Amino acid sequence: MDEEKPFLDHLDDLRKVLMRMALTLAITMLLCFQFAPALMDILRYPADQVWTRYETSHLPGGITVDDWTRAKQLSGALPELEAKGRRALLQQEPEQIRHLAQAAAILRASGLLPENRRDAYIREAAETPAIAELAATLKNEGAILRNGSGHDSLKLMGAFQPGEAFMLSLKMSFYGGLVISFPLLMFFLLQFIVPGLLDHERRLVYKSIAFGFGLFLAGCTFAYFVVLPRVLSFFYEYSIGMGIENDWRIGYYLAFATKLVFMFGITFELPVLVIPFVKLGILTYELMSRTRTYAIAAILILALILAPTPDPATMLIMALPMYLLYEFCIFCAWLERNKRMKQLDSEL
Numbered sequence: 434m435d436e437e438k439p440f441l442d443h444l445d446d447l448r449k450v451l452m453r454m455a456l457t458l459a460i461t462m463l464l465c466f467q468f469a470p471a472l473m474d475i476l477r478y479p480a481d482q483v484w485t486r487y488e489t490s491h492l493p494g495g496i497t498v499d500d501w502t503r504a505k506q507l508s509g510a511l512p513e514l515e516a517k518g519r520r521a522l523l524q525q526e527p528e529q530i531r532h533l534a535q536a537a538a539i540l541r542a543s544g545l546l547p548e549n550r551r552d553a554y555i556r557e558a559a560e561t562p563a564i565a566e567l568a569a570t571l572k573n574e575g576a577i578l579r580n581g582s583g584h585d586s587l588k589l590m591g592a593f594q595p596g597e598a599f600m601l602s603l604k605m606s607f608y609g610g611l612v613i614s615f616p617l618l619m620f621f622l623l624q625f626i627v628p629g630l631l632d633h634e635r636r637l638v639y640k641s642i643a644f645g646f647g648l649f650l651a652g653c654t655f656a657y658f659v660v661l662p663r664v665l666s667f668f669y670e671y672s673i674g675m676g677i678e679n680d681w682r683i684g685y686y687l688a689f690a691t692k693l694v695f696m697f698g699i700t701f702e703l704p705v706l707v708i709p710f711v712k713l714g715i716l717t718y719e720l721m722s723r724t725r726t727y728a729i730a731a732i733l734i735l736a737l738i739l740a741p742t743p744d745p746a747t748m749l750i751m752a753l754p755m756y757l758l759y760e761f762c763i764f765c766a767w768l769e770r771n772k773r774m775k776q777l778d779s780e781l
Contacts, residue, residue, distance in 0.1 A: 653694050
């Protein structure tokens with residue numbers, strides 16, 4: 434039998450493990466810091482999708498947000514040029530952009546008039562009937578021109594302190610390094626924990642860690658691509674409805690987005706908490722099936738508490754994955770029961 438290590442030797446082992454974990458995290462952070470601009474693009478993506486969807490919903494079919502954004506830029510410059518300069522500038526653009534820019538300029542000018550005189554002005558100011566029709570269509574669709582909506586008002590990149598951009602890069606590098614180094618961090622930690630476990634307990638721990646990491650990534654991915662854009666859209670459109678400009682600071686946005694994404698990553702860990710108890714025989718298929726309604730009620734209450742917005746759709750988006758994961762746990766319990774029954778039959 435192996436002799437038990439003294440307490441101070443355990444502390445020394447723990448110190449070595451923590452140093453390896455810290456060094457690994459520091460190296461991955463430095464690697465991520467080299468790609469800070471790319472991480473910023475990833476961070477911006479859900480917020481960019483908000484204004485893209487909002488602008489698209491206010492454009493006629495066949496007109497892209499990029500074309501409309503370019504047309505708005507040109508329309509801001511056209512009134513400052515003479516007729517020759519306007520023609521020279523517009524000749525540099527495709528025909529659709531030229532028409533959009535002229536229609537946008539007319540719409541901007543019509544906004545200075547009372548509502549009952551705008552349609553007449555659009556018909557008179559347009560150079561051709563096609564441009565007049567396009568401007569009228571954009572007006573009816575509610576194409577975004579004013580401040581307080583659209584990409585120009587989503588000031589996500591605003592830094593209000595000298596070192597805010599640098600500290601933001603460090604935070605992004607930390608989160609990125611934590612995700613990348615997670616398997617190694619768990620490996621080092623298990624090197625300290627596993628020697629004190631039995632063989633079957635070690636196998637269960639290794640499988641749970643690997644399975645849990647996959648579920649955590651799945652939860653974060655689901656939140657990043659599905660939930661976060663929808664939540665941001667709710668807040669964005671609600672602010673517009675209240676007449677409030679969306680001037681989002683990058684620091685607050687990062688804290689909000691990270692909390693939401695990691696929250697979903699943690700909720701996806703439900704099987705990691707339940708399946709080990711199933712394997713150990715503490716939770717059975719019969720018990721979990723019989724208490725399914727109570728579990729559903731608990732999941733809905735948890736979703737109500739954790740959901741960042743009060744609308745039922747967002748709460749259901751959070752509750753549905755947890756419910757499906759619980760059903761997966763019941764299925765695993767059913768498989769475990771059948772496995773044990775076969776083992777009993779073979780022993781008889």
